[in-house]
Amino acid sequence: MPSKVGLLRCPEYDAEKLHKILEHALQNNPRWLAGIQQGSKVFLKLNLLMKKKPEEAVTTHPAVVEAVTRLLQERGAIVIIGDSPGGPYLPGRLKSIYRVCGLEDVALRTGAILNYDVSEVLVPFPGGRVTRSFHLIKPVTEADYVISLSKLKTHMMTKYTGAVKNLFGTIPGLRKADYHLKMPKTKDFCDMLIDLALCVKPVLHIMDGIIAMEGKGPSGGKPRKVGALLMSDDPFALDVVALNLVGIVPETVPTVARAKARDLVYHLSQVEIYGTDVAEWQVKGFVAPKISGNVKFPIPDFITNALRPKPVFLQDPCIGCADCVTNCPPQALVIKNGYPVVDLEKCIRCFCCQELCPRKAIDIKRNPLGRLLER
Incomplete structure (x- = not known):
């Protein structure tokens, strides 16, 4: 059975309009949030790479966060918002990032909880291909459900950062450096990212592609209007659709290449799209970095x-x-x-x-x- 991905036209960051668009999409896929009920603790895992204003297109936009928060609260959920940004994982840094990224205002308007718990938990994952356990931020392990709110951006190491790579932010602070050091080869690092996505296993992935980032992402690129919101319970399928939307060949992205090697979704033919047909909506001239791969033959x-x-x-x-x-x-x-x-x-x-x-x-x-x- 093909994975389902919603490709939704969203021309602007208006929380009320986004709420309606998401609610309509969820009516077509009620099972995605079927388990969430009164009192369920839901952790919204954002992309909060660093302290950047929403208009810089580095982080998940607060309007998207607010729309999703209200959807969940209408179902009786207790919503916790957070991420482990790049750099030290400290309450003071989190507060500064929440403020600049517009999330303190979201919390004030909605009553959602901003996470300041910087403790971590070692989680076994015996089924991992390259990693058999992960140090995860504690709110991920304490939540009844995790929902990932990623950002459509390019990336100078992995060419693209989306639904799968967004979950690297569930690893606390400077511990991320340990994973880079243990897996300096892009292939191994991306296998680890896939292991992590399968370990955390959010019930839903929503991607902010309204204003994406092209060029030298994930922080040094340029904002690019795409006008899309994507959603799926399958991060691999969501990434394939997002890449096709902006004209990047999916198998040139290391996370997708490794997904193919592991019999996960890697091609548009494996996906059922609702909303807008990606063939009718192609973003022209989207600039992606030419990432480095392995050389074709051994050299000194x-x-x-x-x-x-x-x-x-x-x-x-x-x-x-x-x-x-x-x-x-x-x-x-x-x-x-x-x-x-x-x-x-x-x-x-x-x-x-x-x-x-x-x-x-x-x-x-x-x-x-x-x-x-x-x-």
């Missing part, structure tokens, strides 16, 4: 290292805040003369530095010859 390490992409630090926008140094998993960065310097021998090309730079002061430089050798 010193040549491989020379051909791999690398972070480049732009001095004009850089303010020397050292966020990149703090969040570098292999500790390959230091500050010298007020600016970051990278040790490329240590660098694992996770690009957390670029992802978490508050000033867009880090670019990723790719060697043209390296592109020819990639597959």
Whole structure:
């Protein structure tokens, strides 16, 4: 039986209109929220990568969060809102991020609870392909149901970040660095992301694609109006539809390639779409990064290292805040003369530095010859 994905036209961030659109979509798929009842604790796992205003298209928009919150409250649910953003997982940072991302206002209007519990729980996952247990933020483990509210964005490491990758934010704070270090190869890292998605297993995934991000995502790209809201109980199917919508070949995205290898949904033919036919709604000219893959044949390490992409630090926008140094998993960065310097021998090309730079002061430089050798 094909997985069902809702592809819904939503031209603007209006919480009341979004509420009506979502309610109508759920009437076609009542089983998605069938178990939620009076007193159910529902954790809304947002994309709150960093402290950015909603119009910058880095985080899940508060209007989407408010619409989903009200839908759940009408069913009697207790709604908890949260995420583990990039960087240290601390109550003070969460408060600052909630405020700037517009979520304090959502909580005031709806009575939803903003999560400040920064404890973690080790959760066994014996069925994992590469990871047999996960350290998860505690509210995920205490909720009766988890609903993921992702953001349609590009990503400099994995080309695209959507429903599957959004769940990396269930791993607390700087523990994310451990997973990068243990799995520096993109293939293994994406297998871990799939394991994580299957472990957390949200009952519903809703993607904010009203204003997406193209180019140098997930934080340094440009906002791009797409006008779409997507929803499914299958994150792999949702990602396939989102990628087709913006013109990215799904199998060029590592999480989708690994999903195919594991007999999960990877192609549009495996999906039943309701709402709008993706063939009738193609976003033209959506800019996606040309990610690095594995070379086609073995070559010496010193040549491989020379051909791999690398972070480049732009001095004009850089303010020397050292966020990149703090969040570098292999500790390959230091500050010298007020600016970051990278040790490329240590660098694992996770690009957390670029992802978490508050000033867009880090670019990723790719060697043209390296592109020819990639597959």
